[in-house]
Amino acid sequence: MKFLPIIVVASALALSGPASAGQAPDAASAPNVAISSHDRVYLSDQSSNTVSVVDPKTETLLGVIRLGLTTPANLSPLYTDQLLVHGIGFSPDHKTLDVVSVGSNSVAFIDTETNRVKHVTYVGRSPHEAFFTPDGREVWVTVRGENYVSVLDATTYRETSRIVVPNGPGMTIFSPDGKYAYVCSSFSPETVVIDRATHAIVGHVKQDSPFSPDIAATPDGTQVWLTLKDVGHTEVFNAKPPFNVIASIDTGAITNHVNIVRNARGQFAYVTVGGLNEVKVFTTTATPKLVATIPTGALPHGLWPSGDGTRVYVGLENADAVAAIDTMTNTVVATIPTGQAPQGMVYVPGAVTTGPGTENLEPLGAAGLADHLTLGSPGTTRAATTVTINNQGLVDILEAAVTGLEPKHAYTLALANEANGSGMLQPLAPFKTNPSGAAIVSTIAQLRVALATQTARPSRRYLVIVDATPGAGAAVVQLQR
Numbered sequence: 158m159k160f161l162p163i164i165v166v167a168s169a170l171a172l173s174g175p176a177s178a179g180q181a182p183d184a185a186s187a188p189n190v191a192i193s194s195h196d197r198v199y200l201s202d203q204s205s206n207t208v209s210v211v212d213p214k215t216e217t218l219l220g221v222i223r224l225g226l227t228t229p230a231n232l233s234p235l236y237t238d239q240l241l242v243h244g245i246g247f248s249p250d251h252k253t254l255d256v257v258s259v260g261s262n263s264v265a266f267i268d269t270e271t272n273r274v275k276h277v278t279y280v281g282r283s284p285h286e287a288f289f290t291p292d293g294r295e296v297w298v299t300v301r302g303e304n305y306v307s308v309l310d311a312t313t314y315r316e317t318s319r320i321v322v323p324n325g326p327g328m329t330i331f332s333p334d335g336k337y338a339y340v341c342s343s344f345s346p347e348t349v350v351i352d353r354a355t356h357a358i359v360g361h362v363k364q365d366s367p368f369s370p371d372i373a374a375t376p377d378g379t380q381v382w383l384t385l386k387d388v389g390h391t392e393v394f395n396a397k398p399p400f401n402v403i404a405s406i407d408t409g410a411i412t413n414h415v416n417i418v419r420n421a422r423g424q425f426a427y428v429t430v431g432g433l434n435e436v437k438v439f440t441t442t443a444t445p446k447l448v449a450t451i452p453t454g455a456l457p458h459g460l461w462p463s464g465d466g467t468r469v470y471v472g473l474e475n476a477d478a479v480a481a482i483d484t485m486t487n488t489v490v491a492t493i494p495t496g497q498a499p500q501g502m503v504y505v506p507g508a509v510t511t512g513p514g515t516e517n518l519e520p521l522g523a524a525g526l527a528d529h530l531t532l533g534s535p536g537t538t539r540a541a542t543t544v545t546i547n548n549q550g551l552v553d554i555l556e557a558a559v560t561g562l563e564p565k566h567a568y569t570l571a572l573a574n575e576a577n578g579s580g581m582l583q584p585l586a587p588f589k590t591n592p593s594g595a596a597i598v599s600t601i602a603q604l605r606v607a608l609a610t611q612t613a614r615p616s617r618r619y620l621v622i623v624d625a626t627p628g629a630g631a632a633v634v635q636l637q638r
Contacts, residue, residue, distance in 0.1 A: 180419060197509065197514070201500050203499050205521070218495060228601055251269065257287050263278065264309070273517050278558070305321050306322060306329060341369035376419060390408060408429070409430040436469075474556070531543055534636075535636055549601075556598070557596075559598055570620065578636055586600040
């Protein structure tokens with residue numbers, strides 16, 4: 158079934174029976190943990206190659222764990238640090254983070270008490286996410302550039318086995334009881350269910366499209382939710398045999414991540430929709446219903462609930478920030494700066510036992526400098542595309558979350574001499590939209606100065622999107638605001 162794109166800002170609908178304990182990824186029977194300064198919010202920052210560390214009680218950025226250098230230093234053939242810090246998970250005892258870097262094919266294990274890297278394991282091509290098993294004995298790493306899950310020993314951090322799955326595994330999440338592992342795919346239209354003890358595939362779930370980056374299991378053990386970024390859908394299936402699909406929901410362009418929140422009102426699925434700059438909230442009833450739509454800021458990506466379910470934290474990829482949402486009112490109550498382009502994120506209750514927990518943290522420094530722009534169709538006021546331009550020192554990384562274009566069509570992001578897009582155009586990045594008319598477009602250049610809006614200079618340039626390749630008669634479809 159599909160839902161019309163309505164916008165409802167409302168209180169969550171109550172479900173029968175209490176549901177005030179047990180936050181993801183734990184079981185519903187787990188105790189709640191009230192928010193304190195012993196807790197930490199961690200975000201994996203892809204462009205600054207850092208992990209941002211936030212105190213949720215004071216709503217402040219404490220600093221970053223620096224795993225790598227910025228561009229162009231990280232392009233050297235002699236570079237040995239981490240590149241494209243992306244995925245993140247944590248151990249059941251809440252004392253170890255696992256942080257995946259896509260570009261360096263690595264998983265870094267970090268002590269939450271000291272913020273110190275304990276070990277780095279190198280796996281196959283382009284890993285995406287890594288999660289500990291509920292018993293804490295293994296770490297399952299989805300190797301998205303290949304066709305397997307790399308299983309690591311959680312004590313030695315060495316690979317002990319590989320589980321062959323459909324090409325391009327995106328992420329693994331486990332059932333709260335630890336019996337099943339659910340592995341979605343980013344390159345194949347199929348999610349598989351694996352018996353965690355035997356590593357045998359015991360179920361297959363058809364995805365609406367080949368591109369699922371994220372998956373979540375409900376703490377009550379009844380449902381699994383996965384996102385489909387290319388078509389803007391969220392799919393729900395039965396967490397137990399026969400693993401049948403329950404719902405397919407049209408959530409919107411650049412549907413990113415999903416997570417589950419339990420509070421006094423019930424159990425709900427929160428979905429980040431990057432193309433709409435919103436989080437959508439659904440019941441986890443037999444027929445999921447949309448109960449709230451929350452504006453967040455530019456390109457919401459990863460999200461995770463607090464230990465008591467009173468907050469859910471959302472990384473804003475194109476705002477270099479994390480938003481805190483009050484789950485009882487479904488409103489943003491704080492926005493906290495982070496490193497550049499936060500991707501995955503986790504909330505870890507009791508990550509720090511004593512002391513301030515700031516050992517080995519560094520200030521964000523120049524990586525905190527960024528410009529944020531929007532683009533939209535000529536003659537309209539609506540901003541269809543959000544852009545962040547992150548300072549890397551000598552150069553800048555530009556990322557545009559493009560929406561509102563023709564599906565599966567070729568375009569070019571370019572620089573124009575005039576605000577209306579007329580005159581000579583300089584191509585920056587060609588791209589093709591996905592089936593929902595959206596795309597994530599990145600490029601590297603010296604752009605913050607060229608696009609600066611503080612002063613009117615003869616050398617100032619403007620971002621535009623043009624149909625196909627810039628040239629004579631190329632139609633400008635979006636202009637910088």
